[in-house]
Amino acid sequence: MIEIDPIAGLAVRARAACLDLARLTEVPGEITRTFLSPPTRDVTAYLSAWAAELGLSVRVDAAGNLRARREGPSPDAPTLYLGSHVDTVPNAGAFDGVLGVTLAFAVAAALRDTPLPFALELLAFSEEEGVRFGVPFIGSRALTGTLEPLLTLEDARGVSVRGALEAYGLDPAELPGARVGGPSVGFLEFHxxxxxxxxxAGASVGVVSAIAGQDRLLLDFVGQASHAGTTPMAHRRDALAAAARFAVAAEDLARSVPGLVATVGVMTARPGAINVIPGEAHCTLDIRHEHDPVRAGALDTLLADARRFAGERGVTLTVTHKMAQPAVPMAPAFRGGLRRAASQVGQLAPDLVSGAGHDAMILADVMPAAMLFLRSPNALSHHPDEMAEPADVEAALRVGVAFVQDLAARGGR
Known part of the structure; x- marks a missing residue:
């Protein structure tokens, strides 16, 4: 008789569960599942059934997060949290966020009969992407007690976060009960x-060293619209030319500074006629780096460039800072544990920086947090063709199980 490797079987199930959940969508023919949309109830039911198989208690907190729990050996035992998010961007792939949830369930299944000195709580966050309300991490903010100030935000239909919670049958007054209570071992997110x-690198998995800090800005260049044929070059106040120089400067600087990324993702010009010099140009800047001083220095350089480009053309510049998010280093002890676990199961697991934000950066404010990345074939994500290879899912699960076992052997430290 051929003996079946239980870890391999659970990896297959974790990946298959992502494909099952991909069918739970608010837009037929694509994967779209925004915060508290109707398919969220189906996702909760699917995961709750799996939790019941594992003998876990299940609750949905006041932010709509599914929380499946295995109690610890004593009432005062600390809790190790595992999970990620189940919402998506429009027309998404099947694995972003969701794979982190199903792998968390697979870890719990693999360790079902293994004594642990801590409780396990599996988290399926209701919102991370920021699609509906323009602000991300609604789910994980509930665990850190930072969601309440966002309750008045409104979506495109004028529904507030508070109204969305109430329409779903949740009570915002119960949000304090969603906060992490009692001692925590930490949080691990697969993604x-x-x-x-x-x-x-030819690696199936990697250990995240830090989640990059980022700034997002709007830049408004205002010059003077005038006739393209009758206005000599020396007399022009071309707002778009100043903005275009800025976009190229951002690219040039980011190429020259290791680890820096800078993106001008939106640019508009007015009045927008082929024979009119643009009197206004509006653009965005997204700039990220794992080290805050490097990012801040680069931003100062780029804003000085923008002012110079504007001044050379008689154009005014207004800068609006929309977001400033510090970099979030991952917990050194957890990173070391992930590296030990990877070595134990024969995985390379190089260190790498996350350029995108994740729930781990929110929970890092209240507990040690770490992330294990899985290889993304062709670097494709937020796209229907997003993929996770079966062998990489199995590698991640083996590392995750070994990590929890190592953590248990060290008494949760």
Whole structure:
């Protein structure tokens, strides 16, 4: 008789569960599942059934997060949290966020009969992407007690976060009960990389060293619209030319500074006629780096460039800072534990920086947090063709199980 490897079987189930959940969508023909949309109830039911198989208690907190729990050996035992998010961007792939949830369930299944000195709580966050309300991490903010200030935000239909919770049958007054209570061991999040580093390294998994800090800005260049044929070049106040120079400067600087990424993702010009010099140009800047001083220095350089480009053309510049998010280093002890676990199961697991934000950066404010990335074939994510290879899912699960076992052997430290 051929003996079946239980870890391999659970990896298959974790990946298959992502494909099952991909069918739970608010837009037929694509994967779209925004915060508290109707398919969220189906996702909760699916995961609750799996939790019941494992003998876990299940609750949905006041932010709509599914929380499946295995109690510890004593009432005062600390809790190790595992999970990720189940909402998606529009027309998404099947693995972003969701794979982190199903792998958490697979870890719990693999360790079902293994004594642990801590409780396990599996988290399926109701919202991370920021699609509906323009602000991400609604789910994980509930665990850190930072959601309440966002309750008045409104979506495109004028529904507030508070109204969305109430319409779903949740009570915002109960949000304090969603906060992490009692001692915590920490939080581990599995996630597809969404980038090319692991593929280039030939590695199935990698250990995240930090989640990059980022700034987002709007830049408004205002000059003077005038006739394209009758206005000599020396007399022009071309707002778009200043903005275009800025976009190229951002690219040039980011190429020259290791680890820096800078993106001008939106640019508009007015009045927008082929024979009119643009009197206004509006653009965005997204700039990220794992080290805050590097990012801040680069931003100062780029804003000085923008002012110079504007001044050379008689154009005014207004800068609006929309977001400033510090970099979040991952917990050194957890990173070391992931590296030990990877070595134990024969995985390379190089260090890498996450350029995208994740729930781990929110929970890092209240407990040690770490992330294990899985290779993203062709660096494709937020796209219907997003993929996670079966062998990489199995590798991640083996590392995750070994990590929890190692953590248990060390008494949760």
């Amino acid at each position: 597809i990389e969404q980038g090319p580093v692991l593929q280039a």
